[in-house]
Amino acid sequence: MRRHHLLPILLGLACLGAGPVLGGESLPVSAVVHTDSTNGARFDPAEALGAGIDGGAGGAAGRLLTRHNVSAMRSARLTRLTYRLRTELGIENWHWNPEGQWSDPAHQQGYWTSSDRAKKPIRVSWGYKLPRRGDTIDNANDRDYSRLTDGDETSFWKSNPYLDAAFLKDGRPHEQWLLLRFDNPVDIDAVRIAWGTPYAAAYKVQYWSSDNDYGPGAHWITFDHGVLTGGKGGDVLLKLAERPVSVKYLRVLLEEGSQTAPPGARDWRDRAGFAVREIGAGRIGPDGRLVDLVRHAADKTGQTFTHVSSTDPWHRSIDRDPNLEQPGLDRVFRSGLGNVRPIMLPVGVLFDTPENAAAALRYVRWRHYPVTQVELGEEPDGQFGNADDYAALYLAWVDRLRPIAPAIHFGGPSSQSALSETWLNSDPDRSWNHHFIRALQERGRLSDLQFYSFEFYPFDDICGDIPAKLIEEDRLMERLMARLTAEGVGPDIPRIITEYGFSAYSGRAMAEMPSALLMANIIGQFLNEGGSAAYLFGYGPNVPVNQNMGCAGYGNMALHMADRNGQAGTPLPSYHTARLLTRDWLMSKGMHQFLPVEMKDGADPAVRLFAIRRPDGKLGLMAINRSPDRTVDLHVTAQGAHGAARPIAGRVKLSLFGPDQYAWIDQGPASRPARSAPPARTSAPMGELNIVLKPMSLAAVIAP
Numbered sequence: 001m002r003r004h005h006l007l008p009i010l011l012g013l014a015c016l017g018a019g020p021v022l023g024g025e026s027l028p029v030s031a032v033v034h035t036d037s038t039n040g041a042r043f044d045p046a047e048a049l050g051a052g053i054d055g056g057a058g059g060a061a062g063r064l065l066t067r068h069n070v071s072a073m074r075s076a077r078l079t080r081l082t083y084r085l086r087t088e089l090g091i092e093n094w095h096w097n098p099e100g101q102w103s104d105p106a107h108q109q110g111y112w113t114s115s116d117r118a119k120k121p122i123r124v125s126w127g128y129k130l131p132r133r134g135d136t137i138d139n140a141n142d143r144d145y146s147r148l149t150d151g152d153e154t155s156f157w158k159s160n161p162y163l164d165a166a167f168l169k170d171g172r173p174h175e176q177w178l179l180l181r182f183d184n185p186v187d188i189d190a191v192r193i194a195w196g197t198p199y200a201a202a203y204k205v206q207y208w209s210s211d212n213d214y215g216p217g218a219h220w221i222t223f224d225h226g227v228l229t230g231g232k233g234g235d236v237l238l239k240l241a242e243r244p245v246s247v248k249y250l251r252v253l254l255e256e257g258s259q260t261a262p263p264g265a266r267d268w269r270d271r272a273g274f275a276v277r278e279i280g281a282g283r284i285g286p287d288g289r290l291v292d293l294v295r296h297a298a299d300k301t302g303q304t305f306t307h308v309s310s311t312d313p314w315h316r317s318i319d320r321d322p323n324l325e326q327p328g329l330d331r332v333f334r335s336g337l338g339n340v341r342p343i344m345l346p347v348g349v350l351f352d353t354p355e356n357a358a359a360a361l362r363y364v365r366w367r368h369y370p371v372t373q374v375e376l377g378e379e380p381d382g383q384f385g386n387a388d389d390y391a392a393l394y395l396a397w398v399d400r401l402r403p404i405a406p407a408i409h410f411g412g413p414s415s416q417s418a419l420s421e422t423w424l425n426s427d428p429d430r431s432w433n434h435h436f437i438r439a440l441q442e443r444g445r446l447s448d449l450q451f452y453s454f455e456f457y458p459f460d461d462i463c464g465d466i467p468a469k470l471i472e473e474d475r476l477m478e479r480l481m482a483r484l485t486a487e488g489v490g491p492d493i494p495r496i497i498t499e500y501g502f503s504a505y506s507g508r509a510m511a512e513m514p515s516a517l518l519m520a521n522i523i524g525q526f527l528n529e530g531g532s533a534a535y536l537f538g539y540g541p542n543v544p545v546n547q548n549m550g551c552a553g554y555g556n557m558a559l560h561m562a563d564r565n566g567q568a569g570t571p572l573p574s575y576h577t578a579r580l581l582t583r584d585w586l587m588s589k590g591m592h593q594f595l596p597v598e599m600k601d602g603a604d605p606a607v608r609l610f611a612i613r614r615p616d617g618k619l620g621l622m623a624i625n626r627s628p629d630r631t632v633d634l635h636v637t638a639q640g641a642h643g644a645a646r647p648i649a650g651r652v653k654l655s656l657f658g659p660d661q662y663a664w665i666d667q668g669p670a671s672r673p674a675r676s677a678p679p680a681r682t683s684a685p686m687g688e689l690n691i692v693l694k695p696m697s698l699a700a701v702i703a704p
Contacts, residue, residue, distance in 0.1 A: 026692065027630050028601065029602040031598065032597070033609075033636060033648075034595055035638045036640045037595050038593070040528070044592070046341065046590075049523065049581070050534070050535040052082040052535045052539060053332065056324075057325070061327040063566035069541060069568050070335050073540065073559060073568070074336060076582070077579065080341055081337045081339070082498050082499075083327075083345060085326070085377075086140050088348055089138060090140030090141055094125065094128075094348045094352060095125055097116075097360075099114065100115045101113050102317075109317065110267065111313060111355075112356060113355045113359055116363045117366065121331065124328045124331070125325065126321060128320050129315065130312065130315050130319070130351060131314075133145075133311055134157030134308030136149075136300050136305045136306050137300055140324060141321075141323055149295065149304050150278075158273055158275040158312035159310045160310035162269075164257065167268075167272065168396060172392065175255050176254040176273065177254060178254075178307075179250060180279065181249055181306075181307070182249075182250075185211055185246045186246070187245070187283060188293070190240055192236065192237045193276060194236075194276065194278040194279070195276060195277065196277045197260050197262050197275055198271050198272070199232075199258045200228075200256065200258070201229070202231065204222050204226050204253040206222045206223065206250070208221075208251070213423060219426030220424075220426060224241045225238070226238075231258070250281055252279070269314070273312065278296070279306075281293060282294070313352055329364065340370075343370065343371060344373045344498070345374045349412075354401075355400075357376075357397055361404050372407075373410075374410050375411060375412055375498065376411070376414075381413065381432040387435035388436075392439070395443065410448065410449075410450055411453055411494075411496070413453070418454040419483065437488040441488060450494075453497075454495075454497060455497065455499040456480075456522065456534075458502075461503075466514045467626050467628040470626040471605050494532035499536075500522050500536060501557045506554075506557070508553030509553075509555060510555040511544060511572055512662075516574065516577040520581065520624055522534065528610060537557055538558045540558065541562035541566065541569065543556065544671040546668075554669060558574070559572060559575040561672060570673050573657075579679070584681070585655075586620065592613065592620070593612060594612055595611040595612060595613055607623070619638070622701075623698065625693035632692070632693045634690065649688065649704070650703065651686075652683065654700070655701075657680070658695075658697025660697075661679065662677065
């Protein structure tokens with residue numbers, strides 16, 4: 001690729017490039033690197049830097065894993081691979097092997113266990129919708145609906161039988177629940193519940209004390225006549241209060257199940273948990289009938305919003321979702337994306353069975369595929385379920401999986417955010433993660449969390465002052481790491497970011513220079529603060545889109561633009577940044593150690609400097625200027641254990657990436673790079689080190 005002109009670089013007395021400096025006068029900043037320190041975090045790029053691939057719409061795996069795309073992705077040199085599990089976000093069961101066994105084979109339905117052998121390589125697999133679903137929305141394709149308010153009493157929601165005492169036997173209650181959210185507060189004095197089988201023998205009907213789901217001091221209040229015992233199932237109309245109560249959130253807390261099963265059922269899972277066919281709520285009219293304020297429709301936009309604590313993974317062969325496929329395990333492991341390194345294997349938890357997870361682990365061992373880490377589930381906090389329930393399932397899965405592969409490390413929870421808060425929870429401790437860690441500690445089993453995984457998308461809002469957000473990310477990461485420590489994720493538990501990017505929503509910033517600066521800073525800061533590994537999300541090529549926020553413009557998380565056939569084309573900023581980090585700043589493998597950096601005169605929050613001692617003994621620097629309008633003249637010296645700071649002298653290699661190399665044309669869906677060149681690279685002897693960084697640019701320096 002043709003190299004564009006260099007950014008201005010001042011190396012001792014040598015000045016390369018004569019273009020105008022953006023932002024007028026430069027800001028002088030000085031920094032001291034403590035080169036003799038041995039206390040910094042250590043990491044091996046071959047283990048610490050990676051990327052992830054995910055499920056997608058029908059045909060996505062075939063478009064992604066072509067020889068051309070695999071070569072383009074591998075050229076970024078992000079050597080580790082994690083496989084993301086979109087089925088867990090879509091409330092679907094993962095048939096990771098199309099061959100397998102139903103618990104009710106005669107009817108091709110029930111609980112699915114994929115075969116731990118295959119007659120031919122598995123190239124693609126699918127998600128299966130769960131017909132006993134109780135959630136109106138999900139976090140994947142979001143094309144299904146709740147069976148609680150669908151207007152069809154032949155359908156029903158059922159809770160997860162694996163949370164029943166018949167399976168867990170952990171002595172904890174694991175109460176289940178369903179809730180309604182009205183668009184606006186409504187007056188409620190009665191509910192109608194059409195029970196399925198099994199039904200609740202004991203339950204409470206409650207309302208949230210505030211119209212704000214995160215209201216300070218808000219809590220659940222049981223209606224005056226909302227405590228029910230001795231339930232017999234059937235169709236029940238309950239008068240809850242003598243006078244209507246204004247309600248936005250209504251909950252049915254299910255405490256004791258009937259342990260009954262439908263006629264002819266023989267599977268223990270059929271009698272475990274709770275089932276509800278339909279629910280209504282409103283006021284008792286003059287005729288003694290319910291004036292139902294719930295909207296019933298077999299459509300997410302037409303029904304009253306419902307959310308449930310868990311979902312039964314029972315389903316049928318006809319429930320296969322053609323719009324949610326996962327790349328086949330054989331296709332992934334044989335693609336070359338693993339770079340002859342272990343691949344992080346996912347297994348389903350919330351919407352799957354331990355038998356299916358165990359079969360997946362047996363399968364990869366049968367194939368002799370390199371797996372050293374298994375991640376259990378994905379984004380349970382984003383499902384707004386009970387952290388104690390997930391902890392119980394996590395441990396039950398570990399107990400089933402560990403005998404198969406004792407040397408493998410099991411971890412999770414692949415949090416949507418390590419800073420997630422519990423939803424509609426009266427406990428003053430709103431940290432979902434703290435509840436999860438505490439549940440493991442109370443069982444004396446924190447050691448079974450052999451790595452802690454989470455996703456890091458620092459900004460939902462990608463409009464406004466983007467450079468200010470880049471600076472704010474420093475504080476967010478610092479707060480996150482400190483909070484994990486405070487909540488019990490100690491230094492003995494490796495911390496892994498299994499997805500990172502600018503935002504979970506697409507926009508222009510993802511395809512402009514801010515995405516490059518954010519990527520570099522996330523990797524530098526996370527590893528410097530003791531993180532174990534970080535996996536970029538957006539490995540494959542993509543096209544610019546806009547999600548929900550018109551002000552965000554068009555962009556996407558990707559290393560390359562995709563052509564009309566989904567094949568990698570022009571590189572985007574993340575690709576050039578990955579190459580700058582893995583080719584210029586770091587060596588390909590070997591232990592690197594962070595060195596302390598002191599920002600001295602002119603210290604500015606827009607400027608970051610990370611220093612490492614490389615395995616070859618050389619000093620590696622990564623400098624970032626996040627100012628939108630000021631050039632930075634960064635003067636760097638070295639400080640040993642004794643004596644004054646000294647100049648960094650000798651032959652220096654310098655690589656810079658910024659607006660001179662990359663620019664984005666903002667034209668809606670037709671947005672594209674105006675220019676996309678690799679980092680400008682030069683090498684020269686110098687007497688002291690000064691790096692001139694234009695606005696919104698970064699540099700890698702290798703010095704003696």
